Amino acid sequence: MPEILSEIQRLAAQYAADTVALRRHLHAHPELSFEETNTAALVTRELLRLGLHPQPIANTGVVALIEGQPGGPTIALRADLDALPIQEANDVPYKSTTPGVMHACGHDVHTASLLGAARILNELKGEFKGCVKLMFQPGEERLxxxxxxxxxxxxxxxxxxxxxxxxxxxxxxxxxxxxxxAGRYMASTDELYLTVRGKGGHGAMPEMNLDPVLVAAHLIVAAQQLVSRRANPKIPSVLSFGKVIANGATNVIPNEVYLEGTFRTLNEEWRDEAHQHLRRLCEGLADSMGAVCELEIRRGYPYLENEPHLTARVKAAAQEYLGPENVVELDQWMAAEDFAYFSQAAPACFYRLGTRHEDGRFAASVHTPTFDIDEKALATGPGLMAWLAVKELAGA
Structure with a gap:
C-alpha cells in the first residue's frame, strides 16, 4: 500500500495549517465535561462540510460514518472534547478566553486530529473497503x-x-x-470520600474530647497497608489521599475530619477486594478508637487494556508511517482514561502522541496551567490516525 501511504502523508502535510487553526480555535474556546455544546457544534459543521451525516450522542457527543467501498469491516476512531477547570497561565495568541477553563489535557489536539483524519479518509474513501466510525466523545474528565x-x-x-x-x-x-x-496499560480509578466523626473541644483538654484528627491520621497511615501488605506485589496499585480538611484551630479540636483520595489498580478482581478491605479498615479502626468513619467509594473507569495483536499491528503500521526510530515502547501508567470502557468492550489500542519541542519547550505535564504543545504534532496525529484506519481495514 505504498501509494496510499504517500498520499495520506501528502494530504496530512497539505491540511496541517488548517488542523492547527482548528486546534487553536478549540483551545481558545474550551468547555467543561458534558457542557461541550459549542465544541460539538463546530465538529458537526466540519463533518457536514465534508458531506458526512453526523449525529448527536450522549447529549454533547457526535458520531459519524465514512463509508468506503462495500464489503469491508468497520474501524472506530475516538477523540474527546472536554476541557479542565484550570486557569491558563500561557501567554499565547490562542490562550483560553473562558476564565477558569483550559484545554490542559490536549483534548483540543485530539479533536482537531480526528477532524483532520476524517478529511483525509473522506477524500480517499474510494481507496479502501469498509467504514470508519468517527466518535467525538464528551466528558472524559468526569465520572x-x-x-x-x-x-x-x-x-x-x-x-x-x-x-x-x-x-x-x-x-x-x-x-x-x-x-x-500492549496489554494492561492504564489503571482503573475510584474516588474515595471519608468523613471521620468524633467529639471536638478545646485543644488543651483532649481527655474531654474524641479527636477525629488523630483517628484520620491513623487511617491515612493504616490504609497504605492495602498496597504494601494486602496487594499482590505483581499487581500495580496506588492509594493516595490528596485532600484532608480538619477545620479546627491551634487550640480547637474539630468534630469531624473530611478526606478525599483515589485508589487505582490494573486488576479488576483485586480492585473489588481492595474496596472491601478499605471499608473494613476504616470502619473498624475508627470504631476501635471510639469514632465513626463513613466511607463513600465512587467507582470510576476500569483499567485500560491494549489488545496485544491489534497493538502489534498498530506498532508495525506506525513504524511504516513514521519510521521505526519514532515509535517507542511505554511503561505502564497509573493515570486513568475512560477510553478504557472501549477497551473492555472491543479490541482497542490507545497510543500516545508526542507533543514536546525538541529543545524541551512545552514539556509541562498535562493538567497544569502551562501545558502546551509543539504544533508539529498536528502534522503527525491526523495522518497517522488515517493510515492506521486504512491498514486495519485492509487487514481485518
Missing part, C-alpha cells in the same frame, strides 16, 4: 465518563467496529514520535 454513556447508547453497534483506536498527547515525547504498550 461516569462519556465513553460509558456512548456505549450505552449503542455507539459500538450498527455497524459494530472490529477495533477501536484512540490517541492522547504525551509531553514526555518529542513531536513526530508516538509511544504505545
Amino acid at each position: 461516569p465518563g462519556g465513553a460509558s454513556l456512548m456505549i450505552k447508547e449503542g455507539v459500538l453497534e450498527n455497524p459494530k467496529p472490529t477495533s477501536v483506536l484512540g490517541q492522547h498527547v504525551f509531553p514526555h515525547l518529542p513531536a513526530g514520535k508516538i509511544g504505545l504498550r
